[in-house]
Amino acid sequence: MSHYEAPVRKPLVTGDKVYKDVTEDIVRPIEGRANKTWWIVFSIALVAFLWGLGCIIYTVSTGIGTWGLNNTIEWAWDITNFVWWVGIGHAGTLISAVLLLFRQRWRMAINRSAEAMTIFAVVQAGLFPIIHMGRPWLAYWVLPIPNQFGSLWVNFNSPLLWDVFAISTYLSVSLVFWYTGLLPDFAMIRDRAKKPFQKHIYSILSFGWSGKMKDWQRFEEVSLVLAGLATPLVLSVHTIVSFDFATSVVPGWHSTIFPPYFVAGAIFSGFAMVQTLLIIMRKVSNLENYITVNHIELMNKVILVTGGIVGVAYITEFFIAWYTGSPYENYTYLSFGAATGPYWWAFWALILCNMLVPLTLWVKKYRRNIIWTFIVSIIINIGMWFERFDIIVLDLSKGRTPSSWAMFSPTFVDVGIFVGTLGFFFVLFLLYARSFPVIAQAEVKSILKLSGDKYKKMREEHGDDVQMYNLPEQRPLPDFKGMVEELEQKNEEVRDEKGELIESLLLKIGDASNDNADDLKRLSGVGPALEKKLNQIGVYKYQQISKMSDKEFTILNRLIDAFPKSKSRFWSGEANILNQI
């Protein structure tokens, strides 16, 4: 009864998997070789990354003027991308920490990749606050480090400073949490690794994991503690990012709804990105049995809930902007002014992508449709990018003094850096997919008997109390003793037959010994291997061979595997000549 799960629950691992299958399926991409598709995608990502790197170098060496910003809109794509990437980095910790605390077992198939995505996304996000600075080489000034500048200290009033702490804390906790979970899986790869180099690397990575009960106990404890630590971070990070806007005086930014709305939006976009990545990964790495349609549906439900929160927030923002009666609120990013103004397309892109399209997921058929889910997840990612673009650019473009109203259009550098971070993200993710266990196999194994397809079926067939280790349909063991005898008898027969043949051969050509053997390799088609075989039979000299006829060659053919029958025709002639020399 210890592995009981209600039969109505759909299995989380399908396809009759046993423990060994899990291991095999998950290490396959690591131990195997990358296919052509991987190389193509990786090359594209790498090129994009290098292009972005070039754009960053150009920006840092020339000035922020290479971007499309101006005196009115001093942030645009940079902070849009920053918030977008931070948002994407939200799903990982939610899945691994919050769902762990809530004992949601379906998280086990996806948490590893979701966390990896989180970390890679936060790395991208972290780039922007640094490169968007006018003097990025002084970026360390935002750290509260004792310095030689006298009493200079950071400004703890600034939300940007809170960002520094929030993002760095989030990144480090996520990294530790992710890595902790990886330990048993690395150990598994280490134990399987055949090449010494690989074994060495993975044994370093696995921190000497031994698989003892004590290891497992500590592992579980640390996971719980970290989950407890990470859970508030899920809320805090985007709350603090939202303070960048909410604590300002810019109409449209200054909004008390921002913290919860940003968190919901972040989870919304994070899950969308997880969908995008996992739908591809399950296909490419043949993990359909672990990341099932069920998983996808469950994630779609999270998307529905958070999307709903976001939608309500939009409506609230729109309503409040109108309800204030303040003319300064007429042009905020969710307002009538925005919907009809020069940025109408950005406004409607937001509404369409984030509010309308996700509504289709209310229909079960669409929710379980993998292709549609994939399309929706990409649309949500686009929509969430527009949300941040709208908040930043639309609100700034029509500020309080109309004389300073302006608009923004990106330069190739803006675009290049964004594409570069996409490239960088995928480079990291693709490398991860080929060198890390992409599913937390140790955890999946812990629920295999509970929720594996095979075991569920077993329980269904034989009752809940079935002993899963005493498999009922085992065949009786074969009669090993008889088999051995039979085999020996057969070998003896063969040996006898060979002896007779050799005897008759030597009778014809005469005996010889190894003492002054001729060099048989001079015969056509004879190499060292064949010479050895001939010697074993007792053929040493040219004289013996010169006496051979077709009959003898037929015997040799039977005695020696892969005997060069066609060449042996010449041997007696050749041997004759060689003998006379």
Add this chain to the structure above:
Amino acid sequence: MSSNKKYWKAPEQIHESAKVDHLEKNEFVEPLPTDEQDGESNSSTTRRDFLKYVGFSTAAATIAACEGPVIHSIPYAEQPERIVPGKSDYYATAMADGFDFAGVMVKTREGRPIKIENNELVRTTSASKARVHASILSMYDVQRLQKPEVKGEQRSWVDFHLLVKDRLRKLKGKPIVFLTQTFASPATKKLIREFKKKYPSTRHVVYDAVSESASLDAFEEKFGLRALPKYELSNARNIISIGADLLGDWQGGGCDTAYSQSRQPSKEMSRHYQFEANLSLSGGNADYRVPAKPSTQKRILVELYNRLVNNTTTVDLPKNITKMVDQAVNDINNNKSRSVVITGIQDKNAQRLAMEINMALNSELMDVDDPKMIREGSDAEVMELVREMNQGKIGALITSGVNPAYSLPNADAFKKGTKNLDLMVSCAMKMDETASLAEFVAATPHYLESWGDVQFSKKEFALTQPTIKPIFNTMQFQDCLLDWLGKEESYYDFLKRYFNNNYEGLSWNQCLHDGVYRYEKAKVEPSSSTVSFDAGQVCGQLASSSVNGFELALYTKIGMGDGQQANNPWLQEFPDPITRNTWDNYVTVSKRDADELGIENRVRSNGAIDGDLVNIKVGDRSLKNVPIFVQPGQAPGSLGLALGYGRKSGLKEEMQVGHNAYPLYKNFKSDQSVNIEKTEGNHEFACLQLQNTMAGREDIIRETDLDTYLHQSKEEWNKTPEFSKDHAMEPVDSKKVDLWTSFDRSIGHHFKLSIDLNSCTGCGACVIACHSENNVPAVGKEEVRKSRNMHWLRIDRYYSSGDSFDEEKEKLKNLGTFETFKDVETASYDNPQVAFQPVMCQHCNHAPCETVCPVGAIGHGRQGQNQMTYNRCIGTRYCANNCPYKVRRFNWFRYNQNDEFDYHMNNDLGRMVLNPDVTVRSRGVMEKCSFCIQMTQKSILDAKREGRPVKDEEFQTACANACDNGALTFGDVNDKKSEVFVESKDDRMYHLLGYLGVEPNVMYQTKVNNKNKMKEKSNA
């Protein structure tokens, strides 16, 4: 460093046995030279120390080997008496470039002029202050001529003069003509008279590129003196202007100070009617502005004459204009002697008519006893000269301060005529269009390097003195003349002698110190007798003027003027106060006409404006591919185009912008009949302000009318914004709604700046003064187009979306839920109300920018300033996003020493204008108005050193100093006797976006217009 540990090799050593000692001593035959290695035997230098020393010395040697920038500065061998390093010296001098005449103070540092200030002693101010303040940069211009040139080759002055004198002698009586600017210089006139004595065939033709001949002729006809009537508007009650941009360059400018005085809200406040074609600064400031094309303006003038002098109505006018004329006539009749009618119509008869009206009104505002002498040009003489040149009648042409090859309407004829000359000498600062035609080019100094005198008006004079030794090998026109006359004396001696001989009772030293002087006994020779005036004929002629098609009204921009300073990046980047365009001139057209012609202005995705191109044709002359700008308030049927652009010669490539409109300036008439047709193509404007209305927002510019202001309580027209606290409304400045604990501001100084919207005309002198004081870079057309101008101080210009701002606010209130804001966002194209508002950093006591900087680069000063620490700034730009006023400016690039921005900061000469008290900002940092902290700090330190309290007038900012209209008042509000304290308690005081509660230290004074609201309502 060295360790005291002992290592032993055998147990014996521990016990210090004698055996070991003995063995050790005998180990080597000779003792090891350890002392030599270690220096001293007890030296503690170890291997590690050695490595450190090697490391440090290598690093030090490497650093020393790096080449630092070599700055060539030569110390004084002897300390000059008056030059104290770090201390500014001020010299009074006068600018007189033929177009702009102004008495100024020049601030010099270490012998280097760095800034122009106003000379408060000058009564007759003239000229656009923006150009005067910017003129200092024109001195540090790398394109200037550095040596005299003969046939394109640089020669010494000795050679040059010998050659010229030789050629003058060879003329043998053929006429010599001086074609010069208006010098308004009695001494120069004397000098030319002396020249005439030596060369009797000499003629002096004075040429003003932008002609005031009509008015001069009219005045001459009436009063027998070639001068311009002076209008003393400070006591005016009614100002009726017909096409006269009295706040711009009309008749030499200079009316704005008195005008501003008359606009102070009181029972005596003036009322201003403006009938005009182009929307001008004057139109923007007027109480009633009526768009009327030039031919209509003439009829309005006739109508006014008839109504005011003859009491008859004769002219057919559109109904709305008749109504306005009625109203104006009514107002004038209420107070005739303090009313004035002025006109900018370039027609002698029109000018005469205006004078007649004022005479008939007995107007005390028109001063004919002390008329302005700053225009002397005669169109007829110039035309005659060109004709004679083409007939080969002229022997020598000597030009000075003029550029006829560029600015003459018939420049081609002039160019052709120069080929018939025996001798052409051009005295010029630049190799301009005219100088490049001349065989002899005399390199002249800038006025800040010259001597001279100026007669502003009949009784007011000024002296020009050099403030720096000529930078180049130049010689001023008068010195050349003296040389050609064979005199040994310098112009300085000549001038001083002339002064001492002619101004009895005045001291040369005192006058030089003051810069200006009045000489009541000044006599000016009458030039001709008075001519009688046939009003009937004149009126008939004016009233019958009718034009088919479009009428072009040529004007000068307050930044560019006649185009002399086209190579000045400050002026190129100075936005036109009305259109807010920079680096351009363009045809302005009314919306109605634009629609008919199929012309539009388009807003691009980056927010910049593009426009269509047109060809315009005046008679046989045409201008191709001119950009066209749809201008609210432009009179339908009229087009506007600024003179002074499109110069090519002697200019940096970046400055060669716009189109030369002078060829269309036929017969020196500013109004022309014109044909227009649209052509293919697109023009990119660099416009600073894209949104033209306030979108119905109330807290930006507050305005009320005089009646309300005088008779109703402040609450009615200038209510302090309120904030709801516990469901009760509290005024926003109440401590109850304040989250902050602020420190005690009553101790020490607390600076505030008050901006009087009634006094501000929007002229922009403050903008240039701010550039000059604070080393603000020029960024070029492309960057301005991207909304990246660096102006610390901007003057916002708003049009109303309805006929007035009140209507706009009303419109917004009544806007339906699902109606777009287009209604309030789009300026009324017919005749919008216009308002100007200078905006700089508001120095909020609760500054939104200060809290958001992660590194604390912005702090709040004890004296109220919001202080930007450039060194600490890392450039997150959060502060600028959070600034409600959008006054912070980011250094997107490095603007100095950068070939991409090849303006004055990219060469050593141009950088001489930089103020050493203000940092030149590096790229990647934020900058903004500092309340000129370097100036206030200096005042405080000066007073401290002298052990006295600071006087109120000592606290100044560059903008407040530059504004002689009194629109900007700066000072210490803790000084209860200060002007700014009084302003801070004024009923009109409000804060821009006051409801935010950011407690700005900049205050605005509500604009009060003098519209007759009550009467209008009863009429309606």
